[in-house]
Amino acid sequence: MALTEDTPAWIVRRLLRAARSATLATSMQGQPFASLVTPASTPDLSLLLFLSDLSEHTRHLRSDPRCALLVSAPAPEANPQTAPRVTVTGLAEAVDDPALKARYLAVHPYASLYATFADFHLWRIKPLNALFVGGFARAVRLKSADLTPDAAAVAAIAAAEPDIIAHCNQDHPAALAAIAREQGDWRMVTADVDGCDLAVADRVMRIHWSAPVASAGEVRSELVRLARDAR
Numbered sequence: 001m002a003l004t005e006d007t008p009a010w011i012v013r014r015l016l017r018a019a020r021s022a023t024l025a026t027s028m029q030g031q032p033f034a035s036l037v038t039p040a041s042t043p044d045l046s047l048l049l050f051l052s053d054l055s056e057h058t059r060h061l062r063s064d065p066r067c068a069l070l071v072s073a074p075a076p077e078a079n080p081q082t083a084p085r086v087t088v089t090g091l092a093e094a095v096d097d098p099a100l101k102a103r104y105l106a107v108h109p110y111a112s113l114y115a116t117f118a119d120f121h122l123w124r125i126k127p128l129n130a131l132f133v134g135g136f137a138r139a140v141r142l143k144s145a146d147l148t149p150d151a152a153a154v155a156a157i158a159a160a161e162p163d164i165i166a167h168c169n170q171d172h173p174a175a176l177a178a179i180a181r182e183q184g185d186w187r188m189v190t191a192d193v194d195g196c197d198l199a200v201a202d203r204v205m206r207i208h209w210s211a212p213v214a215s216a217g218e219v220r221s222e223l224v225r226l227a228r229d230a231r
Contacts, residue, residue: 008132008134008140008142009142009146009147010211010212011084011132011134012086012130012132012142012147013045013147013149013194013212014194014195014208015071015073015084015085015086016039016041016045016047016071016086016088016127017041017045017192017194017195017206017208018073018206018208019039019041019071020038020039020107020108020204021036021037021038021039022036022037022038022039022069022070022071023035023036023037023069023070024036024037024049024057024067024068024069025067025068025069025070026056026057026060026061026064026067027060027064027066028059028060028063028064033056033057033060035055035056035057037049037051037057037069038050038108038111039069039071040103040104040106040107040108041192042100042103042124043149043154043157043158043161043192043193044148044149044151044154045127045147045148045149045194046124046125046126046127047069047088047090047124047125047126047127048100048103048104048122048123048124048125049092049122049123049124049125050101050104050108050111050115050120050121050122050123051120051121051122051123052117052119052120053119053120053121054119058121058123061092061123065091065092065093066089066091067089067090067091067092067125068087068088068089068090069087069088069090069125070085070086070087071085071086071088072084072085073085076135079136081135081136082135082136083135084132084133084134084135085132085133086130086131086132086133087130087131088125088127088129088130089127089128089129089130090125090126090127090128090129091125091126091128092123092124092125093123093124093125094121094122094123095122095123095124096121096122097122100122100124101115101122103190104122106189106190106197106199106204107189107190107197107199107204108204109199109201109202109204110202126144127144127147127148128143128144129141129142129143129144130142130143130146130147149192149193149194149212150193150212150214152214153193153212153213153214153215154192154193156214156215156216157191157192157193157213157214157215157216157219158192160191160215160216160219161190161191161192163216164188164191164216164219165188165189165190165191168187168188168223169187169188172223172227173185173186173187175223175227176188176198178227178230178231179198179207179223179226179227179230180198180200180205180207181230182200184200185200186198186199186200186205187199187200189204191219193209193212193213193214194208194209194212195207195208195209196219196223207226209222210222210225
């Protein structure tokens with residue numbers, strides 16, 4: 001199924017990719033608990049958390065990996081219930097993967113202050129189900145298969161990502177600033193099937209493609225379009 005601007009699965013993927021904060025729900029012996037966390041996403045749309053072993057939610061996840069994440073966009077009206085939002089459920093697992101840790105730090109550069117602390121570890125949540133609320137009285141249930149990007153496309157973009165980033169940062173810094181619509185030494189720090197992340201100092205901005213891409217050539221076309229539209 002082709003994803004368009006109004007397709008719930010595409011809206012959810014954009015919400016999750018752009019999320020810089022979320023509410024994590026865990027439980028301990030049947031008692032629910034909610035906390036603020038700062039997620040990032042992997043190329044295949046798994047969600048990454050960088051958690052302290054000393055935190056309450058980490059102790060909960062070690063006991064029971066079942067959890068949920070709530071991500072919300074700004075409300076377009078005074079009523080907060082008009083905000084597009086998604087609750088994702090899944091299983092959390094601790095991972096020791098330098099590449100994933102680097103990806104997390106790319107979108108949360110301030111976390112480098114404690115990235116080497118022995119009591120901080122990376123966790124990954126693979127979405128199993130999701131409930132998307134697009135505003136008041138608009139709700140859609142989605143399964144993992146509805147959200148998961150095409151595996152071949154994910155692999156193709158992941159393989160091309162280092163060259164894409166190096167080329168854009170070395171040869172097209174002015175275009176990146178134009179896409180960001182703000183002056184500064186903007187640089188690309190991630191690229192995936194759904195978009196890319198641009199950073200200047202500790203600020204990171206998510207840039208969405210018009211639709212999921214499957215090749216480096218399609219990434220180039222999206223960047224050209226974005227730069228043209230920014231003029």
